[in-house]
Amino acid sequence: MNEELFSSVEKIKHCITEYNEGMALGVHPYEIADLLVEIAELDKSVYQGLLEILPHILLAEVLVELPKPLQEEFYAEHGAKELAQLTQELDTDDAADLIQHIEVVDETKAGAILNNLPSEDRDTIEELISYNSNEAGAYMQVELFDAHIDETIGDSIKRLKHMKAHNEVSNIHHVFVVSDKKKFLGMIPLEDLILHGPKEYYKDIIEAEGKITVSVNDSDEIKSVVETVSNYDLSVIPVVNKKGTLLGRITSDDIYDIIEEEATDQLYHLAGVNDKAEQEESLWKVGKSRGIWLGLNLVTAIVASLVIGLFDSTIQSLVALAVLMPIVASMGGNAGTQTLTVTVRQMALGDIDLDEAKETIYKEVVVSLMNGMIYAIVMGLIAYWWFALPMLGVVIGAAMVINLLSAGFFGAVIPLGLKRFGIDPAIGSTVLLTTVTDVVGFFSFLGLATMILL
Amino acid sequence: MNEELFSSVEKIKHCITEYNEGMALGVHPYEIADLLVEIAELDKSVYQGLLEILPHILLAEVLVELPKPLQEEFYAEHGAKELAQLTQELDTDDAADLIQHIEVVDETKAGAILNNLPSEDRDTIEELISYNSNEAGAYMQVELFDAHIDETIGDSIKRLKHMKAHNEVSNIHHVFVVSDKKKFLGMIPLEDLILHGPKEYYKDIIEAEGKITVSVNDSDEIKSVVETVSNYDLSVIPVVNKKGTLLGRITSDDIYDIIEEEATDQLYHLAGVNDKAEQEESLWKVGKSRGIWLGLNLVTAIVASLVIGLFDSTIQSLVALAVLMPIVASMGGNAGTQTLTVTVRQMALGDIDLDEAKETIYKEVVVSLMNGMIYAIVMGLIAYWWFALPMLGVVIGAAMVINLLSAGFFGAVIPLGLKRFGIDPAIGSTVLLTTVTDVVGFFSFLGLATMILL
Structure with a gap:
């Protein structure tokens, strides 16, 4: 094994150790994917060996960061059941992307993966896939932290602790306040929550500090979503349906990608390229x-x-x-x-x-x-x-x-x-x-x- | 006063009332600026009257959202002392932008504004202005929430409460953990803080959960900063100097603007436009x-x-x-x-x-x-x-x-x-x-x- 290969492998092993010890904050899937690409070029068997020893959740997150050819290779080599398990570890927006990616190469397999998902997850992903690629809904994730307006901060934090412990949400930053039937009322930055006691109700905070009421519709054009997020300097935007029900959120990392893609499209179209x-x-x-x-x-x-x-x-x-x-x-x-x-x-x-x-x-x-x-x-x-x-x-x-x-x-x-x-x-x-x-x-x-x- | 004008004015007055009652979360400077542009087209005197009644802090934030010609008009009509007061209300990155904007039109006035600032603020802004426009440092703001690794969460939250009450920081999202001499160690999302007790030390959290260690240098090319932020899916990135000292942060709203600008530059350069x-x-x-x-x-x-x-x-x-x-x-x-x-x-x-x-x-x-x-x-x-x-x-x-x-x-x-x-x-x-x-x-x-x- 040459030195470059050895050092890349050691770095990944170190990440895995940290991850297994619970120190997940310092482990970046992108970094691991980047190292794996290097390793794959030097020695394919070492690359495949490392994929085998990656913890399940991390493997899912690393996978979607890999270049498309390597992803497709992995999808071809693994069964629908295993891929379904990996899909479940991802945020819903990434999961929907993964299924859509497989759909292009192998439609039967994509269907089989969906069938192997618990019915609730399947419904969510099928709904996300059903949006047009220029609709806001196609970019949202349903994982978010919401709280009822009549709930106390303490109760909601308890739920958040539970969700975090089960790795159900990340990059929270805001709490989305809803009324009955999940009608979206407004969002509050987590930092404002910290300033209030656990016994206070969300109602009280809103009365004292107001709430951020900007939101977009799931059928809105994604272009206009980007404009809104950028104009209002937001790091996240809630997505609601026509009735005002909270459906999901679009986070800043998706906005970066969309802005880049729109610009590429424009540049290419002007030059007659697709x-x-x-x-x-x-x-x-x-x-x-x-x-x-x-x-x-x-x-x-x-x-x-x-x-x-x-x-x-x-x-x-x-x-x-x-x-x-x-x-x-x-x-x-x-x-x-x-x-x-x-x-x-x-x-x-x-x-x-x-x-x-x-x-x-x-x-x-x-x-x-x-x-x-x-x-x-x-x-x-x-x-x-x-x-x-x-x-x-x-x-x-x-x-x-x-x-x-x-x-x-x-x-x-x-x-x-x-x-x-x-x-x-x-x-x-x-x-x-x-x-x-x-x-x-x-x-x-x-x-x-x-x-x-x- | 026609109906359109009346309704826009009413909306702004409503925002001012909410803002004065402390409900600042629901008041978006961009929205007010947008309304003001409409009003300025219909009746310039109403527009100017509204600028007079905007609370000071809000006026500063609205001002930087206005189109450049309206901004320049305002700068021309107001003295250096008043403009210095407004500058002080802004985050440092916006304040530096404002001064640089005025510098282009009226260099003497820009100098006078700087001289009217408290020496600490002046030093900060002069430092930010001194960066090249393609350097990371030119885009950072120095307002952030940091904590010493040997501090308890409770103590740091107390400081945060104080800073929030004095409107010194917003869009926190993360705490930046530093050691002596402000050396950057890593950042932790606020949501992870919520899960720990006030008596725990930052050291303990980092030992248990790790820390996000991604950072950029103040002299890094802004292009590479955008790449890092986008690759690592971050909503904020810390900026450090060569010694590793934490200098500031760049937030997602700046990243949106930079991506758009880079794409515009590319498109324009290919067509022979500047x-x-x-x-x-x-x-x-x-x-x-x-x-x-x-x-x-x-x-x-x-x-x-x-x-x-x-x-x-x-x-x-x-x-x-x-x-x-x-x-x-x-x-x-x-x-x-x-x-x-x-x-x-x-x-x-x-x-x-x-x-x-x-x-x-x-x-x-x-x-x-x-x-x-x-x-x-x-x-x-x-x-x-x-x-x-x-x-x-x-x-x-x-x-x-x-x-x-x-x-x-x-x-x-x-x-x-x-x-x-x-x-x-x-x-x-x-x-x-x-x-x-x-x-x-x-x-x-x-x-x-x-x-x-x-």
């Missing part, structure tokens, strides 16, 4: 998903070529036009991409609303026009000097002003319009915009050349 | 910042045109080449952007390391080549059919394979290379890539045409 397809192992599938966008781009490129084809005799009589025309299209494409990117991102962050569409379009047109005029002069002079044709400079300058003006306008209008029709403004907007800037660029440049130069 | 410049009020400044990138793009577009110029006689004898050549460049540009975007994002998320450069390049080349071959055939047939020239189909097909191959290669190599040299892989990579795909696209297409068709 996040899910990119995670496929098979290069064929990755290529296929990207190929669809390239195909769409080919269509728009051909449309632009058809426009050029309209002016083939003009080009024949002045080849300089063929040399210069990509510059007009390229500058329009770039200015448009700047506008498009800013508009899409500002909408996603909630900084631009459809109400402000006019202001946004105005701003973008002004900025684009400004740069259009500056570079029209620059490029006009260059073209004049290059081909010793003063009017060619005028033509390319005018075409650039026209194209950058339309780039600014459409760069803002396309995403705003898509959003208006309920379509994700990041999807497809780049292809639409490029079509506009190519067509307008080639048409205005070659059209003006035909009129003025010939 | 986030800071975009926030300027003056359209001239926004345009200037974007114009610099457009200027760079103009240079690369001219380089591509020079390549076309090499083949002007070829184009003259076959204008179809001018019609088709943008297709080759466009497909290369798009395939390259797909690769570039995925590589940049995966590096930012820590999913690709420089160690895996070879695998990444291999994958991207294979995927690009695959699509290159498919669309080479498609486009070859289209060109053959369009211009009734079989060899023109062969030329454009071959040029597309060459250009998509190089797009895949350079789309991966450019960001990996920039990172290798310590440059942010998102900055400038798009311009570099476009230069490559334009030059290779035009050169291969027109070069092959010259060799084969003439």
Whole structure:
């Protein structure tokens, strides 16, 4: 066994010892998963041996932190009964993720695991799985610490002690106060609880200090949940149903992941890439998903070529036009991409609303026009000097002003319009915009050349 | 007063009443700021009247939630003494932000505010301001709840009660255990405290349950802090100096903002936009910042045109080449952007390391080549059919394979290379890539045409 391997194994063994002695706070599943990935690369049998000696609860938590291929390997090698036991050790949100992950690879096994769960757990997980992936409910965990408004702090703490002893909850931070039928009333940070005596009622605390009443609906879009959590600077948000019944909570660690995922999606959509397809192992599938966008781009490129084809005799009589025309299209494409990117991102962050569409379009047109005029002069002079044709400079300058003006306008209008029709403004907007800037660029440049130069 | 205005004002008055009665938990500064923005649009004098009647502490918290223009208006209208008083009510991270904000608009006033602060507060804020904006220290707040390892829980809770009563701390969630000289030992969630008796020592809890030892250095890059917090699923992370002394903490609400900002930066850099410049009020400044990138793009577009110029006689004898050549460049540009975007994002998320450069390049080349071959055939047939020239189909097909191959290669190599040299892989990579795909696209297409068709 080499030194690196030995030291990683020792670290994991140390974690296991600490964990078995009850010192669970210092043992981080992520750290163990990280070490295991290293070990798996060096010696697969040592890796598998370590998985066997991990305490059950810890194994479950480590498992969901492993990279997907290693997870899938584990799921393939273990039976539904054992996987069901591991599932039970997880928080419900992680358990639902695990089942959904297995469902993609092996639907029968996922079903078998569900059947091996106690009926209550099964119902919970089936409910969580049934949410759409853009709904708040899909991200919540049902484990939380709640208390009835007519309960005393002391009684609720007793329950909390019991739950903690049975490892049923972690990362509490807040108590969710409910009335009859689990109707959500508000949450109170644990620190405020500490300041009150065990005989005080929750009612009294609320009367004295108020309560945090922010909550989201289980069918709310997850985007708006992230906005609420971030605006209100919360570390946890309660999820309720339409009747106001408390269903679960979404914690900060999920919010981090969702923000990252949303940003990745946006970035990828603008470039014609799909996040899910990119995670496929098979290069064929990755290529296929990207190929669809390239195909769409080919269509728009051909449309632009058809426009050029309209002016083939003009080009024949002045080849300089063929040399210069990509510059007009390229500058329009770039200015448009700047506008498009800013508009899409500002909408996603909630900084631009459809109400402000006019202001946004105005701003973008002004900025684009400004740069259009500056570079029209620059490029006009260059073209004049290059081909010793003063009017060619005028033509390319005018075409650039026209194209950058339309780039600014459409760069803002396309995403705003898509959003208006309920379509994700990041999807497809780049292809639409490029079509506009190519067509307008080639048409205005070659059209003006035909009129003025010939 | 119209109905909308009346109802917003009533809501704020209700918040003030609740706040004055001590029910601060239910009063959210963000909500009040949101209402105030609405009111400011409807009636500026009502808005200003409401600011006057907001309790001091609440005013400070609401102020930092207002949009920047409204904040700046307030800073301009109030004296350094009053602003210093407000600053004192804020958590240190928000106070430092406020001072830095004022510094940008009016440096003298920022200095005057600092001079009006008690020397201890001034020292803290000056220290926080002195960090670089990409350092962990710039995001921390020094308000936290710590306890000495030889202290009893009861004693520490007494201190916490005192601090809470004086509104010195909020969002506690964890106690940070320190040894002599404030050396950080580990943190314990408040919920674990609740389970122990007031006479127990922190030493005992740590011996029984362990402690969370994750921490970051004040000079650590904020990017890596976000990664740690997200990997370890934390809602707060302690910040220590090189000696291990506890300096402060970074909470989840800051992490949300940082993740959003990093993603915006990436998205913007890829499109040649600068986030800071975009926030300027003056359209001239926004345009200037974007114009610099457009200027760079103009240079690369001219380089591509020079390549076309090499083949002007070829184009003259076959204008179809001018019609088709943008297709080759466009497909290369798009395939390259797909690769570039995925590589940049995966590096930012820590999913690709420089160690895996070879695998990444291999994958991207294979995927690009695959699509290159498919669309080479498609486009070859289209060109053959369009211009009734079989060899023109062969030329454009071959040029597309060459250009998509190089797009895949350079789309991966450019960001990996920039990172290798310590440059942010998102900055400038798009311009570099476009230069490559334009030059290779035009050169291969027109070069092959010259060799084969003439």
